[in-house]
Amino acid sequence: MQRRLQNINYLDLVLWLIRVSIIVIVVWGSIATLSDNPYSGRNWIDFIVFGIAQGSMYALIAIGYTLVYGVLFMINFAHGEFFMSGVMTATVFVAGPLSASGYLDRQPVISLLLILAVSMLTSVGVAVLTERIAYRPLRKAPRLVPLITAIGASFFLQYTFRGLYGSEVKPFPQVEALSGKIPFLGTELLESQLVVIIATVIMLVGLYLFVMRTKTGKAIRAVAEDKDVAALMGIDVDRTISITFALGAAMAGAAGVLYALVFRQVHFFMGFLPGLKAFTAAVLGGIGSIPGAAIGGLFLGIFESVGPPLFLDGLNVPAYHQLKDVIAFTMLVLILIFRPQGIIGERLAEKKA
Amino acid sequence: MKKMLFILSVLVVASMVLAACGPAGPAECTDELGCAVYGPEDPIRIASALVITGPDAQLGLDSQHGVEIAIAMRGNVAGHSVELQAEDDGCNAEGGQAAGQKIVSDPSIVAVVGTSCSGAGVPMSKVISEAGYVMVSPSNTAPSLTDPAQAWNPGYLRTAHNDKVQGAAMAKFAYEVLGLKTAAAIHDGDPYTEGLANAFRESFESLGGKVVAFTAVSKGDTDMKPVLTAVAASEGGAPEFLFFPVFTAECAFLAKQTKEVTGLENTVTAAADGCFSAAAAEAIGEAGNGMYFSGPDLSFSGDTYTTFKEQYNTLFGSDPISVFHAHAFDATNMIFDCIEKVGVTSDDGSLSVGRAALRSCLYATSGYQGITGTLTCNEYGDCADPKISVSILENGEYKRIWP
Numbered sequence: 241m242q243r244r245l246q247n248i249n250y251l252d253l254v255l256w257l258i259r260v261s262i263i264v265i266v267v268w269g270s271i272a273t274l275s276d277n278p279y280s281g282r283n284w285i286d287f288i289v290f291g292i293a294q295g296s297m298y299a300l301i302a303i304g305y306t307l308v309y310g311v312l313f314m315i316n317f318a319h320g321e322f323f324m325s326g327v328m329t330a331t332v333f334v335a336g337p338l339s340a341s342g343y344l345d346r347q348p349v350i351s352l353l354l355i356l357a358v359s360m361l362t363s364v365g366v367a368v369l370t371e372r373i374a375y376r377p378l379r380k381a382p383r384l385v386p387l388i389t390a391i392g393a394s395f396f397l398q399y400t401f402r403g404l405y406g407s408e409v410k411p412f413p414q415v416e417a418l419s420g421k422i423p424f425l426g427t428e429l430l431e432s433q434l435v436v437i438i439a440t441v442i443m444l445v446g447l448y449l450f451v452m453r454t455k456t457g458k459a460i461r462a463v464a465e466d467k468d469v470a471a472l473m474g475i476d477v478d479r480t481i482s483i484t485f486a487l488g489a490a491m492a493g494a495a496g497v498l499y500a501l502v503f504r505q506v507h508f509f510m511g512f513l514p515g516l517k518a519f520t521a522a523v524l525g526g527i528g529s530i531p532g533a534a535i536g537g538l539f540l541g542i543f544e545s546v547g548p549p550l551f552l553d554g555l556n557v558p559a560y561h562q563l564k565d566v567i568a569f570t571m572l573v574l575i576l577i578f579r580p581q582g583i584i585g586e587r588l589a590e591k592k593a
Numbered sequence: 594m595k596k597m598l599f600i601l602s603v604l605v606v607a608s609m610v611l612a613a614c615g616p617a618g619p620a621e622c623t624d625e626l627g628c629a630v631y632g633p634e635d636p637i638r639i640a641s642a643l644v645i646t647g648p649d650a651q652l653g654l655d656s657q658h659g660v661e662i663a664i665a666m667r668g669n670v671a672g673h674s675v676e677l678q679a680e681d682d683g684c685n686a687e688g689g690q691a692a693g694q695k696i697v698s699d700p701s702i703v704a705v706v707g708t709s710c711s712g713a714g715v716p717m718s719k720v721i722s723e724a725g726y727v728m729v730s731p732s733n734t735a736p737s738l739t740d741p742a743q744a745w746n747p748g749y750l751r752t753a754h755n756d757k758v759q760g761a762a763m764a765k766f767a768y769e770v771l772g773l774k775t776a777a778a779i780h781d782g783d784p785y786t787e788g789l790a791n792a793f794r795e796s797f798e799s800l801g802g803k804v805v806a807f808t809a810v811s812k813g814d815t816d817m818k819p820v821l822t823a824v825a826a827s828e829g830g831a832p833e834f835l836f837f838p839v840f841t842a843e844c845a846f847l848a849k850q851t852k853e854v855t856g857l858e859n860t861v862t863a864a865a866d867g868c869f870s871a872a873a874a875e876a877i878g879e880a881g882n883g884m885y886f887s888g889p890d891l892s893f894s895g896d897t898y899t900t901f902k903e904q905y906n907t908l909f910g911s912d913p914i915s916v917f918h919a920h921a922f923d924a925t926n927m928i929f930d931c932i933e934k935v936g937v938t939s940d941d942g943s944l945s946v947g948r949a950a951l952r953s954c955l956y957a958t959s960g961y962q963g964i965t966g967t968l969t970c971n972e973y974g975d976c977a978d979p980k981i982s983v984s985i986l987e988n989g990e991y992k993r994i995w996p
Contacts, residue, residue, distance in 0.1 A: 278826060278827075279823070279826050280826065282855070283822055283823075283826050286818070286822050286854075286855065287819055287822065290816060290818045290819055294816050407646050407650055408648055408650065408651070408875075409648045409841055409842050409845060409872065409875075409876035410876070411845075411877070411878040413878075421855075428855055499815075502816075503815050503816070503849075504849050504878070504880075505842070505845050505846070505849075505876055507648060507842065509647075510815075513813055513815075544819075545816070545818075545819045548819065549819070549823055558808075559782075559807075559808045560808075561808060561809065561810055561811075561814075561820040561823070562782060562810065564811075564814075564819075
C-alpha cells in the first residue's frame with residue numbers, strides 16, 4: 241500500500257514536471273520572440289486571421305465528429321472523406337466547367353451557390369449511404385467494431401474517389417470576385433478568407449438554432465440522451481441518426497468549398513489531415529458539444545498559425561513552421577491534462593457509463 | 594518409429610531427386626554477390642521503382658515510359674528478351690523501402706531502374722546494395738545520395754544530375770540573369786528538396802547575393818501563408834526571389850499563396866524539376882504565369898532522341914510528360930550494355946549475370962554516348978553529363994529561356 245502510494249506520487253510528479261516544462265518553454269519562447277520582435281503588428285494580425293480562416297474549416301468539419309459522437313458515441317473516421325467527396329465532385333463537375341465557360345466570373349454568386357449545393361448534396365449522399373451500409377448493421381456491436389469499420393470506410397471512399405477522378409492534384413478555379421484584398425487595421429484581408437469566416441459563422445449559428453429550436457433537432461438531442469427512451473417516445477431512431485450524419489456531412493461539404501476557395505486545389509487524399517485535425521478540434525473543445533467543436537476548431541487553427549512564430553522563433557529553432565503540428569498537438573495534450581473534458585465539454589463519465 | 598523412418602527416407606529421396614532436377618547449372622557462378630540466372634527461353638528481368646501514383650505520378654510514369662522504350666528499341670539483350678517489373682516508389686521513404694524489399698526478394702531480377710524521388714532512394718539504395726543488387730536512378734538528384742559520408746551505398750548509381758549543379762544553375766540565373774540580389778528558399782525536409790535548397794543557398798551567397806530566409810514546410814501542408822508571411826518579414830526585408838524546390842502539391846500551394854501574402858506580391862518565384870510536369874502546370878494554374886523552373890536541359894541533339902520521341906508518341910500518345918524520360922532510357926541501356934558485357938552464356942543458351950561484375954561494369958562506365966550526353970560514372974555513382982536549363986511557365990506552357 242505504502243509503495244503504491246509512493247508510485248502514484250512519483251508519476252504525478254513526472255506529469256507535473258511535463259506540464260511545467262511545456263509552460264516554461266511556451267512562456268520563455270514567447271518572451272524571447274516578443275523582445276526580439278521580428279514581426280510587426282500587422283504580421284501578427286495576419287497570422288491570427290490566417291488561423292481563424294483555417295480554424296473555421298476545422299470547426300465546420302469538427303461539427304460532424306461531434307454530432308455523430310453525440311448520438312452514437314462513435315468516432316466516425318470516414319468523416320474527412322465526406323469532406324473530400326463533396327468538393328472533389330463539385331470541382332470536377334461544376335467549378336471546372338463553369339470556369340471554362342466563363343460563367344463563374346460573370347455570375348460568381350449563382351455559380352458559388354451551385355458549387356456549394358453540389359458539394360453539400362454529394363457529401364450528404366455519401367454520408368447517408370455509408371451510414372446505411374457500413375454502420376447501421378453494426379449498431380449493436382461493441383464500440384470498437386464501428387470504429388474499425390469507419391477506418392475501413394475511409395480507405396474505401398478515398399480510393400473510390402481516386403478511381404473516379406484520378407490521383408492528380410486538381411486545380412479549383414480562382415474566383416475573380418474574391419481575389420481582391422480589403423484593408424483592415426493596417427493590414428489587408430483576403431476576400432476569400434473573409435468569405436470563409438462569415439460563411440462559417442452563419443452556418444454554425446444556423447446549425448445551432450436547428451438543433452436547439454426545431455422538432456428534428458429536439459429528436460437528435462433526445463436520441464443523444466437515450467436511444468431506447470427516445471424510441472419509446474415515438475422517435476424514429478434510425479431516421480434521426482441518418483439526419484445527424486446528413487447534417488454533419490452538409491457542414492463538411494460546405495467546409496470543402498471554403499477550403500477550395502482558399503487553397504484552390506483538391507486531391508483525393510485531401511480529407512485525411514483536415515479530418516484528423518478536426519477530430520482533434522472536436523476533442524479539444526469537448527466532444528459532443530456543438531459550441532465546443534466551433535471553439536476547438538478556431539483554437540487549433542490559431543495555434544497552428546500563431547504558435548510556431550510566437551513560441552519557436554525566439555528560441556532560434558530552424559525551420560520552425562514544420563513544427564506547427566507539434567505545437568497544435570502539444571496544446572491538445574496540455575488542455576486535456578488540465579481539462580480532460582475539453583474546453584467547454586461536460587464530464588461524460590457518468591452519463592455514458 | 595517405423596513410420597517416422599519411412600517418412601524420413603521418403604524425404605531424403607525426394608530432396609535428392611529435386612536437387613537433381615534443379616537448374617542444370619550453367620557455367621558455375623563464381624561471383625561473390627551471386628548471379629542472376631536465366632534459362633534458354635527465359636526473359637531477362639529488370640525492375641523499375643518509380644513514382645507512378647499520386648500527385649507526382651507524371652514524374653515517374655515519364656521515366657517508366659523511358660525504360661519501356663529502351664526495352665522496345667533494344668529488342669534482345671544477350672539473346673534474351675527483357676521483361677519489366679514496374680514497382681511504385683510512392684515518392685517517400687516507406688515506398689522506397691517497400692519496393693526495395695519486394696525487388697530483392699526476387700532472385701530473377703538483375704537490376705533496377707529507380708527511384709524517382711531521392712526520399713525513396715535513400716532507404717532503397719541501402720536495401721538494394723545490401724542484397725547485392727544494383728540500381729541506376731534516372732531522377733534522384735539529392736547530393737547526399739552520392740556522398741559517401743551520407744547516404745551513398747555501393748550498389749547505387751544515377752544518370753540524373755547532382756543537385757549541386759542544379760542549385761548553382763538556379764542561383765546563377767537569379768543573380769546574374771535576373772539581377773536579383775536577395776533571395777529566400779523553402780524546402781519540405783525531403784532529401785531532394787533540402788539538398789537542392791541548400792545547394793541554391795550556398796551558390797547564391799558565394800555569388801554575392803543575400804539569402805534572407807531559409808525555412809521549411811511539411812509535406813501535406815496546405816496553408817503556406819504563415820510561413821510566407823514570416824519570409825516576407827525577414828530581417829533583410831522581403832526577398833526579391835523565392836525558390837521552393839518542392840513537389841507538385843506543396844509547390845502549387847506555395848505558388849498560389851505567394852501572390853496573396855502582403856510583401857511578396859512582386860517577388861519572383863521559382864521551383865525545380867520536382868514540380869516540372871504537365872500535371873504540375875495544371876495544378877498551379879494561372880498563379881504560375883511568369884514563374885521559373887529549373888530542370889535538366891532537354892534540348893538534346895542527335896537522332897536517337899528524335900526516334901525516342903517518335904516511339905513515345907506511338908506507344909503513349911503524347912510528347913514526354915515530364916523531364917526524366919531520357920535519363921531513364923540511358924540508365925536502362927547502360928544496364929543492358931553491361932549485362933551483355935559480363936553475362937556468361939553457356940552452351941544450352943542459358944545466361945548467368947554476376948551481380949558484383951555487373952556493378953563494377955556499371956561503375957566503370959566511361960564515355961558512354963547516351964541521349965542525355967556523354968556519361969562517365971565517378972567512384973560514387975554520379976554518371977550524369979549535367980546540363981541544367983531554366984524554363985518559364987506561360988499560360989500553362991513551359992518555355993525554355995536559359996541558357
